[in-house]
Amino acid sequence: MFCTAEVGFGLSPTATFTAFKPFFVELALPYSVIRGEAFALKATVFNYLLQCIKVRVTLAESAQFQVQAGENGAYTSCLCADEGKTFQWEVTASSLGEVNFTVSTEALRTEELCGTELAVVPAQGRVDTVIKPLLVQPGGILEEKAHSSLLCQEASEEIYLQLPANVLTGSERAHVTVVGDIMGTSLQNIERLLAMPYGSGEENMVWFAHNIYTQQYLEKSEQLSPEIRDKAQGFLQSGYQRELLYKHNDGSYSASGKSDVTGNTWLTAFVLKSFGQARPYISIDEKHLEDALGWLQRHQQETGCFRSVGYLLNNALQGGVVDELSLSAYITAALLELGQPLTDPMMTRALQCLRKSSTSDLYMQALLAYAFGLAESTELRDALLQSLAQHSVSAGGQLYWQRKVKALPSPYGNHAPSVEMTAYVLLAYLSLPNVSAADMGTAVQIVRWLSKQHYPYGGFAYTQDMLVALQALAKYAALTHSASGAVSVTVSSQAGAWQQFHVENANRLVLQRAALQEIPGQYTVRASGKGCVFVQLTLRYNVPPPKSTVTFDLRLETEPKECTESTRSGFSLVLHARYSGERPASNMAIIEAKLPSGYTPVKRSLQQLEKQRLVKWLEVQNDQVTLYLDQLTKEEVSFTFSLEQDFPVKNLRAAPVRLYDYYKTGEHTEAEYSAPCGSAPDTNTMGNSQ
Incomplete structure (x- = not known):
């Protein structure tokens, strides 16, 4: 309670009382x-x-x-x-x-x-x-499909939500989200972009770069709040200090640092590029940049190309960088992003290496076009973009490029393997100091396609897709951001149901959401007004665990296997896992083990599990235990933890377990297990008891 006076106000002494129910x-x-x-x-x-x-x-x-x-x-x-x-x-x-x-x-x-x-x-x-x-x-396995659209000015699109034949009855649900920003869904789940760097020298840099590009995007689109800036800069500072633990005395970097025989060329260039881009946000010791630059220079050959040395735990981080030419193009672009002058002998020789190259590979052409654009070699850039244009895929105002390799299946069903390459083409179109109207017109078509590759919670399928796409979209945001304009969005079904949204500057960053009732169903999304909106229709449903063991083998056992009086109160789950794909080993692997209804994990057993060699860390949710593993090889390994019953449940259903590659989520397998005692014991105590 307070009282006012002619000047100021005063607070009365605190009064307390205790209340209780009878x-x-x-x-x-x-x-x-x-x-x-x-x-x-x-x-x-x-x-x-x-x-x-x-x-x-x-x-x-x-x-x-x-x-x-x-x-x-x-x-x-x-x-x-x-x-x-x-x-x-x-x-x-x-x-x-x-x-x-x-x-x-x-x-x-x-x-x-x-x-x-x-x-x-x-x-x-x-x-x-x-x-x-x-x-x-x-029950079963959750599947999600997202249909994303970037609609500008007067535009519309037809979207059909379709269910598979094996959908579990009643599990289907769908919703639409509308936001006035192409990265709106990702920014609503910003913890997936801004996070504390951790792990090996490779993983740490992935999260370090995520924080950089996310901060760049937010800054260029005028969305960087003081709270997010402070959090991102704290993450960057921590990641920067952690990465120095993986630095060799010669200035290079590797996954395990000095315990590795030598540094890795690609990772050292990635560190150099990322440290340079972090300079506007945190203090970076220039000596670390100079040391890495000197090491790369010592691995530059007389041809100007760079020699590949060292190894990566996760080769997928390199994306399409698979040979000396693509490595040299990546390093050259990194040096140009760092701001190295064209007159520097190292840069002169690096560009000489690229100019003498000849390739029909579309990924290489995209990377070279970006490098030549940064070097302001306009003729070479334009020639490569003209060649790429002949192999582009154009449909519905969208533009993208497809690599001639077999794509891995995606658990979300909408992943395209050319995200990284298409993002490099976008960077090439935006690489000159003054972007022409023609280049911007092409860039808009590319951005429309990239926007469709978002997963339901934002982001992209693979790590390198995310890194390059984030960088490209941050660049695009810097050139196109506008705080003016208003757009109305209508989502209607053939049966007559409809939802309407209005987006203007005041609510541009507010994620508007509504449920969709007609599943399956055909919807029309229509935008009108001035500006662009990002619309995403997300369909979710559950299916029985598929019997897929293409890249992983997963066996589940309970100990004991048979139901006894003692196993009603608890049992142990044993996960037998191994990698069975084409590579010697997987990348970091994730096991998501759902728990039977009424059961919780025993903390003591989880503490023992965390000490196991391959287990990086684990997470415990209300109904799931998630294990993060360094990797899996062709040799089977086992992981065990105990469960105890805290609520008797009858007619227990089987619990699913999912195993997948952290960096290639399309590589996965599923299995399920049942508690030894599938039903709770009959009881005569239904009624009141002391």
Whole structure:
């Protein structure tokens, strides 16, 4: 409480009071169950009064679940002073999503005795009602498909949401999001872009670069708040200090630092480029740049090309850089981004190497076009872009390039393997000091296509896709950002349902969202006004675990295998995994192990698991344990942790486990396991008990 005076105001002394209910009810239920499973919903009532009361405890009816209980699902019982009793119902979940359970407890007026006492009715607080949600899941494996569109001015697009034949009934759901920024979905999940760097010399630099390009994009599009800037710069400072741990005495860098025989050419160039781009945000010791530059210079051959030395744990980080010419083009572009003068003998010889090259490979042409653009060698850049234009794929105002290699399947179904190459072409079109109107017109078509490659939560499929696409989109944002304009977006279905959104500068960065009810269904997305909007229709559904073992083998066992009295309360899960693909080993691998309903992991067993050689770290969520592994080889390894039952659940469904490559999510396999005792024990205690 405060009081005012003619000048200023004053605060009164703090007053405190204690409030309590005469009685209250608590609900206990698992975090989640799978549709069709049954569990015991427990309501415990506590009496804080000094006298006895008689209460009626009622579970409200709902079409979302079925109850097997006593008369009308209600119980009546006496509770005397400081006494608590538990009432329970056997509940079977029938609806998907968040299901609310409502339990009311009422003190009854009665002439009946509770033991030897007359039951009282409190003057206040005669009823206590508790509502608690439970997540009901369909089981199986979640799949997501995103249909993304960048719509500018007057534009429209037809999108069809289609389900596979093996979809689990009722698991389908869809929504549309609208935001006035091409990276809007990613920025809503910014923790996927801005994160603390960690891991080896390679992984650390990946996250370091993510933080740089994300900050560049936010800065150029006028979205960099002081809070995000401080967080990003803190991450950059930490990543910078960590990367120095992987520096060799000769100035090079490698995945494991000095324990490696030599530094790696590509990684050293990546570090040099990234440290240079971080200079506007954090303090970088120029000596580290000079040392790396000197090491690269010592590995430059008489031809001007660069020699490849050292190795990477994850070759996928290099993207399409696979030979001496592509490595030399990458390093040359990195040096030009760093600001090395064209008169520098190292740069002169590097460009000489590239000018003498001849290639029909589209990826190489894209990388060379970008390098020549940075070097302001306009004729060479234009010649390469003209050659690339002859091999472009154009459809619906979009432009992209496809590599002639077999693409890996994507779990989201919309990944294209040419994101990195197309992003390099975009950088080439934007590389000259003054971008022409013609180049900008082509760039818009490329950006439209890149926008369609976003995953449902933003970002792109593979690490190198993300790095190059982020860099290109940051450059595009710097050239095209405008705070003016307003766009109206209408999403309509053939059946007549429709949603409307309005985007202007005031809400340009607000992610607007609405559910879509018609699945499957055909939708028309139409934009009108001045400016651009990013629209994404996301379809989610569950399917049975596919029997795929193309690149990984995964076997699951429970210990013990058979149901005994002791295994009802807990058991151990053993994960047997190995890599079976074409390479000697995988990149960092992830195992996502769902838990059976009503079970939780035993902390002590997880602590032991974390000490295992290949386990980098693990995460524990409400219904899942996730293991991050250094890599998997052709030799099978096993990982074990224990589970204990905290809620009995009947008709237990199998729990899925997913194993995939962190950098190539298209390489994956799935399996499932069941608890040794598939059902909770029958009980005669449904009703009230002490």
